[in-house]
Amino acid sequence: MEPDDALREALRLAVDPPGGVSIEALRELARDDDSTEWDIATTAAHLGVNPHTLRYYERIGLVCVPRDGAGHRRYDAAAVRRLVFLTRMRTSGMPISDLRHYIDLVDADRDTVSERMDMMLEHRDTLRSQIAQLQLALAATEYKIATYQKAPRP
Amino acid sequence: MEPDDALREALRLAVDPPGGVSIEALRELARDDDSTEWDIATTAAHLGVNPHTLRYYERIGLVCVPRDGAGHRRYDAAAVRRLVFLTRMRTSGMPISDLRHYIDLVDADRDTVSERMDMMLEHRDTLRSQIAQLQLALAATEYKIATYQKAPRP
DNA sequence: GCTTGCCTTTGAGTGCGCTCACACCTCTAC
DNA sequence: GTAGAGGTGTGAGCGCACTCAAAGGCAAGC
Numbered sequence: 001m002e003p004d005d006a007l008r009e010a011l012r013l014a015v016d017p018p019g020g021v022s023i024e025a026l027r028e029l030a031r032d033d034d035s036t037e038w039d040i041a042t043t044a045a046h047l048g049v050n051p052h053t054l055r056y057y058e059r060i061g062l063v064c065v066p067r068d069g070a071g072h073r074r075y076d077a078a079a080v081r082r083l084v085f086l087t088r089m090r091t092s093g094m095p096i097s098d099l100r101h102y103i104d105l106v107d108a109d110r111d112t113v114s115e116r117m118d119m120m121l122e123h124r125d126t127l128r129s130q131i132a133q134l135q136l137a138l139a140a141t142e143y144k145i146a147t148y149q150k151a152p153r154p
Numbered sequence: 155m156e157p158d159d160a161l162r163e164a165l166r167l168a169v170d171p172p173g174g175v176s177i178e179a180l181r182e183l184a185r186d187d188d189s190t191e192w193d194i195a196t197t198a199a200h201l202g203v204n205p206h207t208l209r210y211y212e213r214i215g216l217v218c219v220p221r222d223g224a225g226h227r228r229y230d231a232a233a234v235r236r237l238v239f240l241t242r243m244r245t246s247g248m249p250i251s252d253l254r255h256y257i258d259l260v261d262a263d264r265d266t267v268s269e270r271m272d273m274m275l276e277h278r279d280t281l282r283s284q285i286a287q288l289q290l291a292l293a294a295t296e297y298k299i300a301t302y303q304k305a306p307r308p
Numbered sequence: 309g310c311t312t313g314c315c316t317t318t319g320a321g322t323g324c325g326c327t328c329a330c331a332c333c334t335c336t337a338c
Numbered sequence: 339g340t341a342g343a344g345g346t347g348t349g350a351g352c353g354c355a356c357t358c359a360a361a362g363g364c365a366a367g368c
Contacts, residue, residue, distance in 0.1 A: 124292065
């Protein structure tokens with residue numbers, strides 16, 4: 001299966017109705033536009049996070065961001081790619097400590113592929129049961145809604 | 155539509171793949187076994203939460219629990235039903251403050267059906283986009299896994 | 309009677325993930 | 339030149355949702 005097919009397949013599984021994020025966000029993971037050079041405000045806006053958060057992530061060593069002459073951050077493609085990944089993992093509930101560990105593996109000079117793979121496999125399990133939990137909560141919510149619709153004026 | 159049909163319909167909307175929790179948990183929402191009389195440890199175990207958390211929920215007025223002669227909590231069917239709902243809403247990310255509001259509506263003596271309905275409708279939207287987000291994260295995770303599988307020894 | 313264990317209340321503590329305040333710097337526009 | 343918008347690093351603060359500690363009550367078993 002080609003990477004692009006994998007992407008499409010993944011997206012097919014995802015659907016995403018309201019919310020705004022779409023295939024664009026996914027593409028970000030795969031693209032390699034080396035001309036990207038964003039300042040912190042632009043980057044934060046694109047990622048939907050607070051600039052403070054970006055500085056915080058850098059402070060704790062999750063990402064390394066080059067500077068311009070004035071010492072201001074210039075987010076290049078590599079930094080943005082990593083941040084897209086990081087924010088996606090964060091919004092899906094992976095704790096910062098795990099991300100630190102993962103990033104340490106990525107940045108290690110030895111071969112850590114299998115360790116990273118294990119982390120991703122575990123996170124996949126977590127995600128799956130999380131989705132199941134949410135779908136259960138959704139069912140409960142739908143049930144309440146149905147109940148309320150049946151008895152509009154009790 | 156009979157309650158049981160509503161349940162099934164809700165479940166149909168939910169799918170829930172792996173994860174363990176199933177229609178059992180949903181049934182809990184609808185059943186009315188008035189012989190339920192659990193102590194705090196049993197209740198906590200059934201709900202998968204810390205007994206401290208149950209006391210906390212009661213302290214902040216989310217639920218009202220009768221006592222036995224010794225002053226110990228005896229969770230009856232009504233309390234358990236409410237707690238099942240509450241924990242489901244909590245695990246799906248509804249903040250405590252919203253739950254307080256919702257419970258205030260439930261316990262109000264005026265007709266608050268439409269207000270509660272609005273809250274549930276809004277939460278449904280939240281849940282849907284949350285699920286979409288998670289599916290996106292799952293896609294990203296699958297993508298990483300696929301990448302690692304393709305290059306086991308780089 | 310005394311220990312053990314589970315319960316009670318209340319106030320205080322914890323951990324996480326930001327988020328802010330502060331003091332300072334560096335451009336651009338007027 | 340000076341105001342203003344935006345940036346910098348660092349330490350401290352915050353909000354949430356628990357989670358624990360302390361001091362005590364009750365009931366069963368030895």
